[in-house]
Amino acid sequence: MNQFKLSALALGVAMGLPLPSFAQTAPTDNPLRKELLDLQARMAELEKRLQSAESNKGMTPEQQQDFNRIAVKAEALEDSRDFMGMKNLKISGYFDLAYVYNQAQDRAGFQFINPVQSGGYGYDNSYFGMAMLDFLKETDSGTRWHLTLAPNRGAGAIIDGSSIVHEASVSVPLTDLQTRLIAGQIPDWSGYEFVPAPQTKLVSHNLLFDFTLPVSYTGIGVDIVRGKWETKALLANMNASLRTPHQKAPVLAYRVDYSKGEFDGFGFAGVHGNVANYADGGGSQLPDSRLDTFEFDAYFIRGDLTLQGQMSIGRQKNAAITLDPVTGEHRDAQWWGASTLMAYKFQPTLEGIVRLDYLNNEKNGGGLLGYASSDGRNGIGPGWSYDSAASAWTQTNPERGANRTALTVGANFNFNANTTFKLEYRSDFASEAVFFDARSNGYRKTNHLLGGAMVVSF
Template sequence: MKHKLTWSLMPVALAACLACTAAPAQADTTQDLLNELRALKARVGELEKKLEAQASKQASKEASKEADAPTPGMTPEQQQDFNRIAVKTEALEDSRDMLGFKGLKVSGYMDPTFVFNQRQHRAGFQFLNAVGDGGYTYDNSYIGSAAIDFIKETDGGSRWRLTLSPQRGTQAVSEGSASILHEASVSIPLTDLQTRFIAGHIPDWSGYEYLQPTLNKLITHNLLFDLTLPTAYTGAGMEITRNKWIVKGVVANMNASKRNANEKTPVLAYRVDYAKGEFQGFGFAGVHGKAHNGSENVVDVMGDVVPQRDSRVDLFEFDAYFIRGDWTVQGQLSWGRQEKASITPGAQNELRSALWSGLSGLVAYKFEPRLEGVARFDYIFNRKNGGGLLTYSQADGVNGIGPAVDGYDIFDRPNTFIDEQKGVNRAALTIGMNYAFNLSTVFKLEYRYDWATGPVFLDTKSREAKKNNQLLSTAVVVSF
């Protein structure tokens, strides 16, 4: 460009030289000569500006041609389509971020279920029925539910979770309400992503078995899950992850979203998990504090039951797992007590503690990638002080809890305790199969045999008490 500019100015320079040579003959004075030189200089400046503008315009055209040239291997039409896609992608990303969908995950499930209960003389489908109608029972629990789960994670690592389950969520179970809330929790990183503050309404984390049918190999849950563990916590705490260890704990209300008057002592709930390797690990959990006491052993002079205040609860359980190839092996040991919550009073009509311990084990084997067989055995020792389990401070003919009885009245209340100083031990054997029809659908079939060391199961037709009960159930679990 410099060479082009130099040759373009040559005529101007020659003209200037000629003008200078002829100046003495044409100008009368030195001043006239200076004026002519100034005019020539100005003219040269104008020509230089025009040449620079023309060069700049030419460079812009060449750059534009290079930008419009298609990418090697692409036709001009393909390049245009690619540019349109890039613009649309950026617009979609901007719209997603503006609407708050970035980091949002939505999932859900439902499991319409058919249940046959021998002693209840009941057979039929159950789906989204209210848990509070007949209380929490092992043939009902969370069976036949539907849920939708929203998880939102921000750029800073904070997690927000809301799980809704009409009639079958943890709040409906723990408080006997028509709530749709199952979980509402937040998890906020403090010093790093592995050290978090947690708070809200959090489902219980004890044991090897999960609440959701998508994570539970069978239809019903084990006896420890149904009868000895809390439902949910409402409070705040910490979750810490270090290498293979995960430790979490909360100070919270157990099974209550709000404390009543004259109740102010929370519980300390915690869980520790250790993943020993790729295929095995163990964990333990505990709860210590005060919780609802449903004992009806105290009556006033009018014969009315005097409600009991919250009483001390101590729970501890240990669980482990081994999952490798086609095999799954899981197990759990539990121990618990609740003060002044036994089903029957002492010899002097005093309130006594409910005491229990138990075990549960599950083995599953995949006969083929889609078909899995499952067997589970549960046992609860509950003979002390007339029996009584967590939140079960009254005889229960459906779940089979309490001392042995000689029958039930029309209100499902025991006629007479055979020995009110001894509760019955409970056991259950469950076998089942599940078949993965596709990635989102699983069919389940289950047979369950429950028994006790004394007659305690209510037969709704004869009003007699039986030592055993049988269930047959099938379900389809669809998730996304």
Template sequence: MTRQARHTLAPAALTALAGAALLALSLPASAQSNDELLRELRALKDRVNQLEQQLQAGKPAAAAPGQWGMTPEQTQELNRVTTKAEALEDSRDAMGFKGLKISGYMDPAFVASRRQNTAGFQFLNGVGDDGYAYDNSTFGSVALDLLKETDSGTKYHLTLVPNRGTESIMNGANRIVQEASVQVPLGDPATLLIAGHVPDWSGYEYTQPTLNKLITHNLLFDLTLPTAYTGVGTQVTSGKWITKAMLANMNTSKRSAGNKMPVIAYRADYAATEYFGFGFAGVHGKAANFSENVTTSDGFQLNPTTGLSEPNSVVVSQPDSRVDLFEIDAYFTRGDWNFNGQFSVGRQAAASVTAAADGSLRAAQWWGLSGLASYKFTQRIEGIVRADYINNKKNGGGLLGYATNDGRNGIGNDGVDTETGANRYALTVGLNYAIDPTVVFKTELRHDAASRAVFEDVRTGTLVKNNQLFATSLVVSF
């Protein structure tokens, strides 16, 4: 202890001793019994002895709560604040707000698509009204995210996205739920039971715009991956590995009559270093088959967007067919640079665009690549480039959920050589400007092409080999 500290200690300790003595003299004997008074005097004597010992040892005295070192007014104010804080905590707990996190985002967008002859704002437009396409993906949405964690560690997650969420995409109707899931610890926090409606976890891109560099998604995300799973499974964290798996319905909340077999969906991630990591995901089982080569009992053909026959909307009897999907993705982020890559391969039985010569249904098969690189020129400005490729020439084409020629997405064949489907390409460049940490202005220019004329030019009614798209969006989150 320094010399200065020793000199400043003595007055403080003496002041405490004087205060204790005054307190003893001021005790009202008439209001207490002799036993109570003796107990308080003993306690006071012990306190005085303690202060004397600390003074002799050269140590500062520990102030009694609400007494030493505080004026009566300060003590009163401290008690008032403490009582108010405890009341607020009790009210929070009684109303269920403990462990609750509320967040959200919105991203109004402007999109111009050359071959579709459209240019305008897209925000809250229904998937059921306009279908799902790469120029009408999961952007242009608003979301409210609720995450509640109980004292036992159970997590409840509900995300609401009107018209643009996974439920809308799955059902071809304007719905509101994006995710509705629970996570329950099984003995320890590293092993969880997961159940409910969970968005697909494949690939390096996400559904929500706050987690993506660009506005539109890569070709693999839009055309080859599932939308969501409804079921039950587990998630296990072990060291640098996080693995999860579910036994679930793929892209439907309830199986139709005659369809009983679910899928097994899984995902594993490994964080090798703070800069690099990789993951892989797969799906194996049966899912809806939207082949247009099968007619319903009423003689109408299946609408691949809604999954219903037209015009009377009679549910088709075509059974689900086998689906096998697998992908691997990786990332590297260091400094101002970020890189992402993905390889996917898939197959669905009896879902090709073109049937065999005898009329039997054949498998749709494909594989694809996607790569993204970004660089931050400043803390606010970031440049992005992404390149995609899908090989889809087998049996006239056909991708997951697309078993017919699709002139908007450029899927299938040109109608001349119906045995050979079109391979797809896409190159996208973008520039982002962060107005502040919660507001980002995005802009991108995208060129899509195919090995065959499969894009419909709605102005002329002809098929061409490419399309160009320009888009901007304002992503605001809280």
């Protein structure tokens, strides 16, 4: 009977010792975890020896001392782990070195942690070329604390040009773990594509991601999960960590997801409220104006096949590129578009991808979220034509903005569990000559981009 009790105790201690959660770190990389594993191995060996002993024998004095010493040391290591705050702490990150060739810009080279503000956000200078470090901590009460750092390339850098914080948020259980209060700086959650490179299949992003979606929200709201439905809603500043004078009203931002089954689901998101207006104010900043956006996205992922899609529509008051030709007053910017992606794994490590985007932006000379003036690098605004008599480029029809299409084909190769190589070729088309050609100092209707990336994550 004594032998049975001791065996059960040894087995319980050996198998029940929790390990500190150093996310995706090999056991030998952390001395504390390695020592706990060594202790478990020794206790398992001791239990095996006890089980093989004769039924009328118990522990020897040496075995009892060894057992007690291991139990005390294991408990001390657990206390040390908890004291240092390592319990339920996950640390992850990735490195994304990108290479981009832009034909119209006559530019080619590597991109990595380059400042977004220096060249302006664009489809050839989007959320790639990043180094990101992510900390996720959950307390015993269920509160989650999330901090993501991304120097020069994250949401904070796009908003103010200097912040390295991509996300800084908390999630606090209210009535239960499925009903939470969320607050802080939270990246936008719209669409089927994500910011982190390990979660995207191509190097660049689709047209809707780059030109119709917010960057982030700073505010407070709720996250509610009920069965297959999840609803998130915030009252927040959009793309601003601090409002300026005369800015008082927050926006309502929301996201609803439905996981239909194991392989498919859909979601929708929207933003409604007053936001910054970047239209030409004659040398002064225009007052905030009303923004309304809505997007729907869905996915089907089964086996080697991936299908994803998104439709978006938006409108911002008094934010169009072209003024009314009769009254000279500002008019509304309006847009709608769609994007679809198909991917297929020809081998477990090799995947082919095709993405097709369309963005309609012709009304009132064009105008998109954050883009209220002509942009020859991104191909936004009225088209241009060459006037040989004046030897100058002039706008063909200021009332009509360019509609955009982009076709991207690419592949990714999973070299190992932590390393992925990406390659893509992208052709952008416009209904008007809006792409500035750096070599000829003129405008064209098409542009071509070649991109590659090496993504290493842990």
